Amino acid sequence: MSFKERSETLELQFLRSLNARTELAEKDDQRFHNLTKGYEGELMFDRLTEKMECPSYLLNDLLLESNGSKFQIDTLMIMQEPFYLFEVKNYEGDFYYENGRFCTLSNNKEIKNPLLQLERCDSLLRQLLQNLGYRVAIQAYVIFINPRFHLYQSPLNKPIIYPGQLPHFMNKLNRKMSTLNGRHKNLAEQLVAMHQTESPYEKYAKYTIDRIEKGVICASCHSFKVCCYDRHLQCEVCGHREGIDEAVIRTVKEIKLLYPEHKITTNEVFEWCEVVDSKKRIRRILQQNFNGTGKTKGFFFE
Template sequence: MAIIKPLNPSHQLQLLRALSVRKEFSLDEKQYFYLLLKGYEGEKRWREYLNGFPSEIPILFDLTLKSNHTIFQVDALMVHQHHITLFEIKNFSGNFTIKDGHWYHSNKEIKNPLIQIERNQTLIRQFVDQHHLQLTFDYLLVFVNPEFMLYDSKPRKNLILPPQIPNLIRNLSQMRHTPTTHHTKIIQTLLTHQTESPLFVIPKYTYQELAKGLFCNKCRNKMERKANRVICPTCKSQCSLENALLDLIHDFSILFPALKVTNQVIFNWCNGIISKSTIRRVLLNNYSLKGSGRGIYYERK
């Protein structure tokens, strides 16, 4: 496949992930973070399904667009010859039921995801007309988690269940695509009209209250240094000292974008686990040196 816009975790998810290991979340904050994380894991699963696609088929992930002053998001989009296919990815797990148009999980009513699809269909149609794009489209709701079960006898053309995914992939991969200037216009229009996601509420925090040190990317517990590697005593995962330090610096920059990255700042942020000489070496290898004297700081290359 030709990935025109790659899949990356949202800024919101990166911030909450960096914060979650350093501060105790409330129950609501934990649930919201879990929903974001599970959604992203579902989108990654969908990307893996698409790995075998022909290289000439353009695919864009994680689009944020605006139509008639309304912001909407598209998890993934595929450009065919005279048609585009949009995907809303759901990573639901467990047993779900539809009764009289209402969705239920564990005997509790949930938001109907098909309503979101209908809303986005209207918005993407307006977007296409507004920018004079000559094309048709369909919008599919794809459930990627194999542990998802939907009890409903009524077939729906735009709803794809886990067992139907292999057949969908085969059909989509066989659709012809010969690049033209029209395709270039479609892709450029989508990319140049990306907009900022709506402002989101994040837990309040200060530098002083956050836990310092190195944290495991898998289980999120504190890691320990062993020679030139860091090891998680809980799940036994490990990585190089440099990769652990780069993750640490990334989290700091996400949490405190207004603060400059300096040797001393990162030394304090890792709680002194990594020496200043090692921090300096990693920064020089991966960041650009700015300023002079005591005003030296680093920016990502």
């Protein structure tokens, strides 16, 4: 079991909701696609590290700061020396390596060099650990997790693990002897406490609330084609069913996710949850699940 679980970043949740409700600018759409793909890859890697029996503190997804620079760790394994640092890449398709560059084979487009990313992360982590009084060896690897990834002219002697090498690599790692002590735990706790959350709001401020489509979307496929029955909502596209209370609560949370500064009034929730067609019911759900403040018309929920 991991010491720190991975969860979707605020930015990914935010972009998913936005993507369902408005047309994303091309750049933001690309970002959404990359984040989704990256997250899927990280979850694939988590399924491997979860099975490890070798004693370690497994920290997934940390956003840390060291000497004024922020850096993102996909996976850190704290154990008896060395520690292991992993940068997980879910690249798919054919790539080639030339003069220190990674390019796509189909159109020779250079992509971000994951080795440089790893090096930066490794160096900043090392500095951070030193500042905390830990001088430990770190072994850092780029993990290419996708079985449909191939790198032509792959460089020798670089810290890269390819999909085909993963089972053997994980086995070897799992056979390591490791004894954990209080200092390890202490460090794991310190790093988790230092984890930061990045706010996406400034970056996407142009998607104002009047630009997006209101309404309840399906929790599974995010379509608007949701119908209301006696006690549940059902999606016409994927068939997903959800209780009315759950759907209303989820939608209010979604408005809060998209616009945390916005004060949500009862009338607004009626508007968003129009499909439910019973104001009485929505009011009851709001009163039971959220704290209201203000007077009748200006009543809003926190």
